[in-house]
Amino acid sequence: xxxxxxxxxxxxxxxxxxxxxxxxxxxxxxxxxxxxxxxxxxxxxxxxxxxxxxxxxxxxxxxxxxxxxxxxxxxxxxxxxxxxxxxxxxxxxxxxxxxxxxxxxxxxxxxxxxxxxxxxxxxxxxxxxxxxxxxxxxxxxxxxxxxxxxxxxxxxxxxxxxxxxxxxxxxxxxxxxxxxxxxxxxxxxxxxxxxxxxxxxxxxxxxxxxxxxxxxxxxxxxxxxxxxxxxxxxxxxxxxxxxxxxxxxxxxxxxxxxxxxxxxxxxxxxxxxxxxxxxxxxxxxxxxxxxxxxxxxxxxxxxxxxxxxxxxxxxxxxxxxxxxxxxxxxxxxxxxxxxx
Amino acid sequence: xxxxxxxxxxxxxxxxxxxxxxxxxxxxxxxxxxxxxxxxxxxxxxxxxxxxxxxxxxxxxxxxxxxxxxxxxxxxxxxxxxxxxxxxxxxxxxxxxxxxxxxxxxxxxxxxxxxxxxxxxxxxxxxxxxxxxxxxxxxxxxxxxxxxxxxxxxxxxxxxxxxxxxxxxxxxxxxxxxxxxxxxxxxxxxxxxxxxxxxxxxxxxxxxxxxxxxxxxxxxxxxxxxxxxxxxxxxxxxxxxxxxxxxxxxxxxxxxxxxxxxxxxxxxxxxxxxxxxxxxxxxxxxxxxxxxxxxxxxxxxxxxxxxxxxxxxxxxxxxxxxxxxxxxxxxxxxxxxxxx
DNA sequence: TTGTAAGCGTTATCAC
DNA sequence: GTGATAACGCTTACAA
Numbered sequence: 120x121x122x123x124x125x126x127x128x129x130x131x132x133x134x135x136x137x138x139x140x141x142x143x144x145x146x147x148x149x150x151x152x153x154x155x156x157x158x159x160x161x162x163x164x165x166x167x168x169x170x171x172x173x174x175x176x177x178x179x180x181x182x183x184x185x186x187x188x189x190x191x192x193x194x195x196x197x198x199x200x201x202x203x204x205x206x207x208x209x210x211x212x213x214x215x216x217x218x219x220x221x222x223x224x225x226x227x228x229x230x231x232x233x234x235x236x237x238x239x240x241x242x243x244x245x246x247x248x249x250x251x252x253x254x255x256x257x258x259x260x261x262x263x264x265x266x267x268x269x270x271x272x273x274x275x276x277x278x279x280x281x282x283x284x285x286x287x288x289x290x291x292x293x294x295x296x297x298x299x300x301x302x303x304x305x306x307x308x309x310x311x312x313x314x315x316x317x318x319x320x321x322x323x324x325x326x327x328x329x330x331x332x333x334x335x336x337x338x339x340x341x342x343x344x345x346x347x348x349x350x351x352x353x354x355x356x357x358x359x360x361x362x363x364x365x366x367x368x369x370x371x372x373x374x375x376x377x378x379x380x381x382x383x384x385x386x387x388x389x390x391x392x393x394x395x396x397x398x399x400x401x402x403x404x405x406x407x408x409x410x411x412x413x414x415x416x417x418x419x420x421x422x423x424x425x426x427x428x429x430x431x432x433x434x435x436x437x438x439x440x441x442x443x444x445x446x447x448x449x450x451x452x453x454x455x456x457x458x459x
Numbered sequence: 460x461x462x463x464x465x466x467x468x469x470x471x472x473x474x475x476x477x478x479x480x481x482x483x484x485x486x487x488x489x490x491x492x493x494x495x496x497x498x499x500x501x502x503x504x505x506x507x508x509x510x511x512x513x514x515x516x517x518x519x520x521x522x523x524x525x526x527x528x529x530x531x532x533x534x535x536x537x538x539x540x541x542x543x544x545x546x547x548x549x550x551x552x553x554x555x556x557x558x559x560x561x562x563x564x565x566x567x568x569x570x571x572x573x574x575x576x577x578x579x580x581x582x583x584x585x586x587x588x589x590x591x592x593x594x595x596x597x598x599x600x601x602x603x604x605x606x607x608x609x610x611x612x613x614x615x616x617x618x619x620x621x622x623x624x625x626x627x628x629x630x631x632x633x634x635x636x637x638x639x640x641x642x643x644x645x646x647x648x649x650x651x652x653x654x655x656x657x658x659x660x661x662x663x664x665x666x667x668x669x670x671x672x673x674x675x676x677x678x679x680x681x682x683x684x685x686x687x688x689x690x691x692x693x694x695x696x697x698x699x700x701x702x703x704x705x706x707x708x709x710x711x712x713x714x715x716x717x718x719x720x721x722x723x724x725x726x727x728x729x730x731x732x733x734x735x736x737x738x739x740x741x742x743x744x745x746x747x748x749x750x751x752x753x754x755x756x757x758x759x760x761x762x763x764x765x766x767x768x769x770x771x772x773x774x775x776x777x778x779x780x781x782x783x784x785x786x787x788x789x790x791x792x793x794x795x796x797x798x799x
Numbered sequence: 800t801t802g803t804a805a806g807c808g809t810t811a812t813c814a815c
Numbered sequence: 816g817t818g819a820t821a822a823c824g825c826t827t828a829c830a831a
Contacts (some may be wrong), residue, residue, distance in 0.1 A: 160813035
């Protein structure tokens with residue numbers, strides 16, 4: 120049976136109040152008292168019951184990180200940084216996987232504040248506008264959106280400039296002389312803003328270079344897994360004329376595309392150049408290594424946690440938008456030869 | 460202000476007891492009563508406060524999954540399955556990252572039961588015997604070890620037969636005619652059993668084939684990241700005679716090794732064959748695709764959760780060992796040509 | 800079948 | 816600076 124505050128109080132012959140003061144680091148406790156209590160704490164190997172504390176204070180010290188699939192490298196690398204930064208701020212992280220299940224997302228967004236399980240939610244990509252509206256009206260849970268960009272002043276956002284990132288990636292492909300530039304990652308679901316913005320950036324880059332875009336060059340991808348990129352790339356390669364470059368909306372899609380091009384017996388980047396977005400570790404070691412747009416997840420994690428911590432302290436704080444920097448990383452999949 | 464049980468009771472003109480019965484699905488509630496209460500619940504949009512319930516029942520419905528680094532693909536893929544299976548069992552999952560920090564592991568193992576934050580712990584690899592001993596004496600938190608194999612009847616284990624898996628991987632390399640077989644992944648830390656068992660399996664396979672092993676062929680790796688595999692492979696390739704095959708203790712190490720061999724201008728598998736362990740998705744799409752030992756993480760996740768659920772219900776249940784099946788997956792990195 | 804009330808382990812409000 | 820005591824929201828004996 121674990122020791123409670125009362126046990127410590129009795130053991131040290133003081134009141135529970137005093138023990139609580141010592142445990143929570145209250146200032147005005149005499150040195151003698153503190154020592155006496157600390158001794159009892161050590162002797163009984165006491166740890167505060169976090170659940171009881173939560174019931175009393177309303178704070179759990181836990182943040183929820185909601186992602187579609189934790190095993191998609193971008194999300195797991197983001198999770199790594201989020202967990203680390205959260206620890207610095209005194210938070211633990213509970214990871215919720217929605218698995219693209221809208222009902223689950225809804226339940227999380229609308230019911231989370233009443234379950235009292237966490238102090239705030241970090242919500243990554245796949246949220247629709249409609250869900251946010253509902254959430255806003257039914258919950259007072261602090262929320263920070265990661266990766267969404269369309270800012271309307273009502274939710275905190277931390278994200279890169281998606282349109283610009285896509286535009287920069289496409290510009291890079293143009294700068295190395297490609298003209299038949301395909302894209303993989305447009306989403307059937309209209310309400311997700313991220314893919315829309317990336318498509319807009321892709322089209323903007325083509326337009327400014329005077330390249331007329333062909334609709335068949337824009338391949339959708341239901342999810343952002345390697346298999347989706349593989350399938351989409353195969354479809355693209357079957358076209359005639361086939362593309363001489365592919366811009367993928369995520370690195371994972373790009374890894375699938377890389378393999379599809381390889382299977383088709385074509386050379387990268389000679390026949391087809393490929394660029395992604397995310398800068399996952401996998402792309403630094405693949406053969407060829409993957410050109411990409413780097414996102415600075417530590418930056419994103421830091422600002423997201425800082426924002427949510429601020430919002431927990433002051434629920435009425437004004438919504439803020441943080442735009443994370445991005446930069447194009449040129450690697451072998453767009454420049455250089457496959458044969459070393 | 461969220462509605463409480465008392466609010467619902469007042470609204471429905473019944474006692475809190477009755478509302479509680481309805482909420483928790485108690486059998487003996489009259490139909491009329493249930494409807495009346497449900498109406499009030501819906502009208503007030505009531506959700507039970509899980510923290511209060513926990514304080515009362517001692518159950519949080521949360522499991523901790525402890526891993527060294529969540530962004531190592533094996534762990535994130537394991538986490539995906541664990542979260543999904545846990546949901547089926549009515550548990551949520553909190554992920555804790557130890558970052559190879561022993562103090563953090565210790566604190567988690569010894570302090571977890573008193574914080575009352577979760578009902579049980581799924582502990583993946585990097586635990587030492589000594590830590591377990593301490594944990595055992597100071598905590599009554601249900602614990603299931605994932606990936607450890609040395610079974611002493613005191614802790615629940617779910618793991619593959621590490622020795623056999625390593626032996627099978629090495630045998631495969633021998634079966635394709637390789638004789639200078641190196642290994643990457645031995646750990647400087649003696650107390651971790653997994654790498655020790657893999658080394659034992661590697662050596663057993665060499666011995667049974669009558670191959671004298673050279674100590675320089677056994678490369679350590681502090682962690683199991685791509686960069687570690689890359690560095691270790693470079694060291695191996697600098698040796699003379701250089702190995703004609705490399706067995707990596709994890710797929711992530713293998714991905715790094717793959718790239719190192721590529722950078723050295725050697726061909727896979729012609730000059731050097733490579734095999735890993737884990738069967739991460741990355742290895743199915745890499746070029747060349749990675750031969751590996753498949754672990755069946757859904758199986759592992761399922762049995763781990765089932766075990767811990769059983770142990771939560773009956774703390775005195777006998778410790779059990781579940782050996783997960785494994786199988787060698789032959790892909791391009793050991794058989795076939797790099798040029799399609 | 801339903802109501803009443805105690806108590807889970809904290810923190811916070813009041814006195815002293 | 817420290818001590819008693821009420822509350823946080825829920826579940827569950829025990830009564831009715």
